[in-house]
Amino acid sequence: MSGTDSTAPVDLIDxxxxxxxxxxxxxxxRRLQAHPALLLTGIVLAAVNMRAALAGVSPLLNxxxxxxxxxxxxxxxxTTIPLIFMGLGSVIAPRLARRxxxxxxxxxxxxxxxxxxxxxxxxxxxxxxxxxxVVGGSxxxxxxxxxxxxxxxxxxxxxxxxxxxxxxxxxxxxVSAASAVPLExxxxxxxxxxxxxxxxxxxxxxxxLPQAVIxxxxxxxxxxxxxxxxxxEHGPKLTRSPLAWQVTLFMGSQSLxxxxxxxxxxxxxxxxxxxxxxxxxxxxFSTLVQMAGSFVVPTLAxxxxxQRLLGVLVSVLMACGVTGLLIAPVAGAWxxxxxxxxxxxxxxxxxxTMMVLRSGDAHTAxxxxxxxxxxxxxxxxxxxxxxxxVHQATDGWTVPLCLLLVVCAGLALLGLGAGRDRRxxxxxxx
Numbered sequence: 001m002s003g004t005d006s007t008a009p010v011d012l013i014d015x016x017x018x019x020x021x022x023x024x025x026x027x028x029x030r031r032l033q034a035h036p037a038l039l040l041t042g043i044v045l046a047a048v049n050m051r052a053a054l055a056g057v058s059p060l061l062n063x064x065x066x067x068x069x070x071x072x073x074x075x076x077x078x079t080t081i082p083l084i085f086m087g088l089g090s091v092i093a094p095r096l097a098r099r100x101x102x103x104x105x106x107x108x109x110x111x112x113x114x115x116x117x118x119x120x121x122x123x124x125x126x127x128x129x130x131x132x133x134v135v136g137g138s139x140x141x142x143x144x145x146x147x148x149x150x151x152x153x154x155x156x157x158x159x160x161x162x163x164x165x166x167x168x169x170x171x172x173x174x175v176s177a178a179s180a181v182p183l184e185x186x187x188x189x190x191x192x193x194x195x196x197x198x199x200x201x202x203x204x205x206x207x208x209l210p211q212a213v214i215x216x217x218x219x220x221x222x223x224x225x226x227x228x229x230x231x232x233e234h235g236p237k238l239t240r241s242p243l244a245w246q247v248t249l250f251m252g253s254q255s256l257x258x259x260x261x262x263x264x265x266x267x268x269x270x271x272x273x274x275x276x277x278x279x280x281x282x283x284x285f286s287t288l289v290q291m292a293g294s295f296v297v298p299t300l301a302x303x304x305x306x307q308r309l310l311g312v313l314v315s316v317l318m319a320c321g322v323t324g325l326l327i328a329p330v331a332g333a334w335x336x337x338x339x340x341x342x343x344x345x346x347x348x349x350x351x352x353t354m355m356v357l358r359s360g361d362a363h364t365a366x367x368x369x370x371x372x373x374x375x376x377x378x379x380x381x382x383x384x385x386x387x388x389x390v391h392q393a394t395d396g397w398t399v400p401l402c403l404l405l406v407v408c409a410g411l412a413l414l415g416l417g418a419g420r421d422r423r424x425x426x427x428x429x430x
Contacts, residue, residue, distance in 0.1 A: 173287050
């Protein structure tokens with residue numbers, strides 16, 4: 001994240017960073033800012049859609065696998081493919097914002113999200129995977145576009161607005177996970193449960209449509225909405241910085257753990273005898289309590305010169321939750337869900353905070369966050385697929401969860417490195 005609001009749980013790149021809007025676009029945006037209620041409604045609706053399409057899949061994964069005759073490894077692609085495209089899509093989002101404007105790119109992303117959700121329930125299995133790719137790419141655009149728009153249109157209330165949209169995003173994921181099985185029962189199929197979220201995406205797109213049109217009013221055909229403030233990259237070479245790689249790998253490792261939990265937590269519970277509805281509720285609860293960690297940990301991190309202890313703490317919390325799933329998955333389900341949720345929220349909040357704390361200026365922070373988001377999601381994509389393959393090969397969850405504990409240990413080591421009181425580009429102390 002390019003901003004300093006540590007309560008935001010996901011957004012790393014600021015698409016408005018280093019962009020100068022065309023004069024006509026700047027004028028149109030001032031007119032839009034005179035109607036903040038429309039902007040506020042659009043931000044909340046977009047935020048609710050940013051994780052709902054992913055969180056609602058996990059409680060229904062067994063039914064989807066049975067319908068398409070997918071083994072565990074293949075069914076994990078339902079989670080893996082969106083992550084790959086969330087990493088790749090984050091690269092093009094700033095370019096779309098520059099060419100078409102943030103408002104039009106947001107509207108287009110929501111339209112694409114609606115289409116991707118619908119495509120996932122089409123009969124051929126290829127349509128399922130294609131829809132997952134569209135959903136992941138669309139969410140990547142929303143991830144990147146939202147922070148800059150909030151900072152640009154609500155400069156005096158950026159922290160509170162970021163907290164609002166972050167809360168809306170987590171609530172969207174929570175409601176989606178909790179309602180997945182009840183909607184399946186009410187609508188008669190898992191397809192009906194999944195596709196129902198396309199309606200919310202469509203409503204959000206309709207709210208953004210007039211804003212997209214107004215923001216482009218006055219520009220000529222083919223004219224870009226903004227120009228880059230810098231024609232060449234400046235600042236330290238991130239790929240040559242060990243500290244930048246530590247921050248990136250910390251981001252990627254905690255994302256890997258988080259998305260393994262998203263992909264497989266309900267299945268772990270149902271494989272041990274828990275009912276589908278309760279498994280969905282426990283998963284939703286784990287998602288909800290992430291708000292506690294994502295608020296408290298970054299707040300503490302911002303007051304500390306070194307964040308090494310916090311890096312170890314969140315790693316230990318997640319390791320405790322994984323251990324609980326290993327030894328007593330059903331008996332202690334709600335406790336493990338709470339511990340995992342707080343740890344995940346804290347780890348993500350800490351990763352985002354370290355983007356700013358380890359950077360010497362806003363431009364470096366934006367570049368670092370771009371590196372971390374792209375590399376982090378691509379690394380995270382390995383988790384659900386690899387653990388699904390190990391689960392299929394061993395016909396159980398013991399080995400996969402032990403491997404996840406190894407990742408938690410690696411995360412603690414990365415936290416010790418990334419949490420040092422240093423800035424990228426600084427020489428190490430003698």
